[in-house]
Amino acid sequence: xxxxxxxxxARLRHSANEPDLSGTPYxxxxxxxxxxxxxxxxxxxxxxxxxxxxxxLDLPDRxxxxxxxxxxxxxxxxxxxxxxxxxxxxxxSLADGRVFYTMKYVEGRxxxxxxxxxxxxxxxxxxxxxxxxxxxxxxxxxxxxxxxxPPNVMVGPFGEVLVMDWGVAKIIRATTGAQVASTQFPDAAxxxxxxxxxxxxxxxxxxxVLGTPGFMAPExxxxxxxxxxxxxDIYSLGAILKFxxxxxxxxxxxxxxxxxxxxxxxxxxxxxxxxxxxLASDVAGYLxxxxxxAYPEGFFGRAGRLIAxxxxxxxxxxxxxxxxxxxxxxxxx
Amino acid sequence: xxxxxxxxxxxxxxxxFDGLTAYFTPEVRAALVGIVIGSTVKxxxxxxxxxxxxxxxxSLALGIAFGLGxxxxxxxxxxxxxxxxxxxxxxxxxxxxxxxLIVGYATxxxxxxxxxxxx
Numbered sequence: 001x002x003x004x005x006x007x008x009x010a011r012l013r014h015s016a017n018e019p020d021l022s023g024t025p026y027x028x029x030x031x032x033x034x035x036x037x038x039x040x041x042x043x044x045x046x047x048x049x050x051x052x053x054x055x056x057l058d059l060p061d062r063x064x065x066x067x068x069x070x071x072x073x074x075x076x077x078x079x080x081x082x083x084x085x086x087x088x089x090x091x092x093s094l095a096d097g098r099v100f101y102t103m104k105y106v107e108g109r110x111x112x113x114x115x116x117x118x119x120x121x122x123x124x125x126x127x128x129x130x131x132x133x134x135x136x137x138x139x140x141x142x143x144x145x146x147x148x149x150p151p152n153v154m155v156g157p158f159g160e161v162l163v164m165d166w167g168v169a170k171i172i173r174a175t176t177g178a179q180v181a182s183t184q185f186p187d188a189a190x191x192x193x194x195x196x197x198x199x200x201x202x203x204x205x206x207x208x209v210l211g212t213p214g215f216m217a218p219e220x221x222x223x224x225x226x227x228x229x230x231x232x233d234i235y236s237l238g239a240i241l242k243f244x245x246x247x248x249x250x251x252x253x254x255x256x257x258x259x260x261x262x263x264x265x266x267x268x269x270x271x272x273x274x275x276x277x278x279l280a281s282d283v284a285g286y287l288x289x290x291x292x293x294a295y296p297e298g299f300f301g302r303a304g305r306l307i308a309x310x311x312x313x314x315x316x317x318x319x320x321x322x323x324x325x326x327x328x329x330x331x332x333x
Numbered sequence: 334x335x336x337x338x339x340x341x342x343x344x345x346x347x348x349x350f351d352g353l354t355a356y357f358t359p360e361v362r363a364a365l366v367g368i369v370i371g372s373t374v375k376x377x378x379x380x381x382x383x384x385x386x387x388x389x390x391x392s393l394a395l396g397i398a399f400g401l402g403x404x405x406x407x408x409x410x411x412x413x414x415x416x417x418x419x420x421x422x423x424x425x426x427x428x429x430x431x432x433x434l435i436v437g438y439a440t441x442x443x444x445x446x447x448x449x450x451x452x
Contacts, residue, residue, distance in 0.1 A: 313442070316435045323431055327424055328357040 019043075019056045020095045026054060026102070034058070037066050037167070042105060045089075052089055056100040067099045069167075074101035076169050080141050084134030086154075086162050106162050112150035115244055124244040125257075125283050130161040132237060132280035138163075139230040139276060144170040146228070148236035149215040150243055172229060215239040218267050230276070231269040237279055238264025238272070256286050259295040337384035340440045344380020347432045348373040354428075375411060375429070379403050380436050387440035396441035397434055404433015 018028050019041055026043040032053055033040045039058045044051050057070050077088045091101040108114075111131075115124060131153055135145060145152075145166060152165045217235035219227050242261045247253050253261070260282050266272045273279040278293065285292040289309030297305065307314050334342075352372030355361050361368060383400045390396065408429025412422045 312438060313435075316431070316438055320428070320431045320435060323427060324354055327428070328354065 019054065019098070019100070022095045024092065024094065026052075038070060043102070045102070051105045052102040053105045054100050054102045056094065057098050070099050070101065073167050073169070076143060076171065077101075077103065077166050080134075080138050080143055080166075082134045082137045084130065084161050084163055085138065085166075086164055104162075106154045106156065106164070108154045108156040108160075108162070110151050111153035111155055111240070112243070114155040115150065121245065122287060125241075125287055127155065127159065127161060128237075128241055128244050129280045129283055130159075131163065131240065132276040132283075134161070134163045135233055135237060136276035136280070138169075139233065142172050144172055144228060144230060145233050145236070146170055146220065147212060147215075148233055148240060149212045150240060153240070170225075170228060217269065219269055227269075229269070231272045231274075234272045234276060234279060235265055235269075237276060241279075241283070254286075256292060256295045260286060260292060263294040335384075336387045336440050336443060337381055339443050340380035340382075340384025340387065340436055341377055342380070343439055344376035344378070344383070344432070344436050345373055346376070347435065348376020348379075351376065351428055351432055371411065375407050376432065376436075379407050379429075379433050380440075383433065383436045384440045387437070387443075391441070393438070393441045397437040400433040400435070400437020400440070401430050402433070404436070405430040407433075 018031075019039075021028055021043065025045055025047045027046060028041065029044050029051060030042040031039065032042050037057060038055045041054045041056065042051060043054045055070065055073075057066050071091065074088050074091045077085065081087065086103050086106060089102045089104065091099075093099055109117075111127075114127075119127075131148075135148065138145060143166075145163065146168045147165060148163070152163065154162045154164055156162065213221070215236045217228075217232040220232045220235075238261055241264060245253055245257055245261065260279070263271065263282075264273055264279055273282070273293070282292040282294055284290075289305055291297070291302070291305075349369060349372070352365075352369035355365055355368045355372075379400075382403050383396070386399045387396050390399075405426055408426040409422070411429070412420045412425040415421055415425075
């Protein structure tokens with residue numbers, strides 16, 4: 001009996017982690033990450049000579065539930081085409097029978113890494129507005145993300161934003177496109193997690209908890225799956241906004257901005273923004289010094305905001321008036 | 334409304350206001366109407382020039398400097414035309430310069446409806 005060397009064992013272990021791409025037009029180029037039910041690899045599409053990301057199921061799946069979930073995720077993604085949502089290119093099976101889908105390989109940084117860089121608050125808030133766009137689009141197509149958080153948002157080198165990981169997405173209303181997914185997999189679905197291992201492929205059972213603590217709406221944390229609507233994602237967007245607006249030590253979050261965060265993250269879903277566009281619009285209003293829904297203001301508040309917004313003009317007019325008064329009162333002898 | 338029209342209106346309005354302040358100077362109160370008309374024409378000319386500049390050059394600093402220069406130059410012309418030994422250079426050029434400065438600032442900040450932009 002001969003023993004394998006450590007080097008050989010390491011090589012075998014490495015090979016076992018690589019997907020078997022024989023019979024596909026893809027060539028392995030590296031590992032990108034690993035999620036709840038699948039691993040994501042960087043592969044090269046030899047037909048188009050481009051790099052794409054391949055998500056492959058990497059858990060035993062005797063029931064076929066996980067396979068159905070992965071396919072469903074791919075179909076959901078395929079139905080919500082938007083510049084801010086990572087596009088699916090291909091779907092199929094590997095030689096070993098595992099299901100995969102390929103998607104655009106996103107080069108960039110995760111939002112949590114990007115936010116740590118020297119970006120100003122205004123830059124971070126402008127980027128937040130961009131995050132709201134694909135989410136609003138998905139909502140308009142009847143799809144909830146349900147796991148919005150900084151690691152699931154990629155920021156490209158030119159400031160473009162891509163919302164990733166729609167693995168726990170829920171279809172709340174089948175539109176023409178989403179009909180494909182909902183016909184095949186009739187109910188709202190999500191990939192498995194420790195908490196919902198009993199639920200089927202196409203169904204997230206009531207009481208199941210999916211999402212990330214801190215970014216998950218209270219009703220989502222309570223497992224009220226049937227009650228979830230777009231306002232659950234609004235809560236998560238509010239949590240992302242809170243993360244992006246986190247003040248430096250010794251500073252305070254501006255009152256109007258804090259009011260936006262509070263409204264987006266209201267415990268009662270009814271008190272939140274009605275849509276992601278409404279939230280984005282309030283953030284844009286905050287940045288531009290315009291009135292916002294979350295912070296009703298009286299006469300003095302409005303006057304103060306207008307003065308702050310037009311500070312230079314106000315200073316010039318005041319300078320003019322002061323100069324005029326001085327000239328009226330001053331009489332050269 | 335484009336920047337030239339905006340400058341014209343703003344310059345004209347500020348010119349009227351500027352001229353009306355002559356009311357508080359008893360020595361020239363009798364000539365108030367002429368002063369208001371002259372001041373308005375001066376404001377309109379300054380506004381058009383500054384608005385034209387703002388359309389060509391997109392720079393707040395240069396716009397303000399140009400406005401100040403035009404305001405001072407036109408006010409100098411008005412002051413030098415004053416009859417008598419006292420030309421009131423200071424009293425005429427200081428407000429003229431500030432009015433030009435305000436119009437320069439405003440025309441640079443003003444965005445016409447066809448080209449919206451965020452501040």
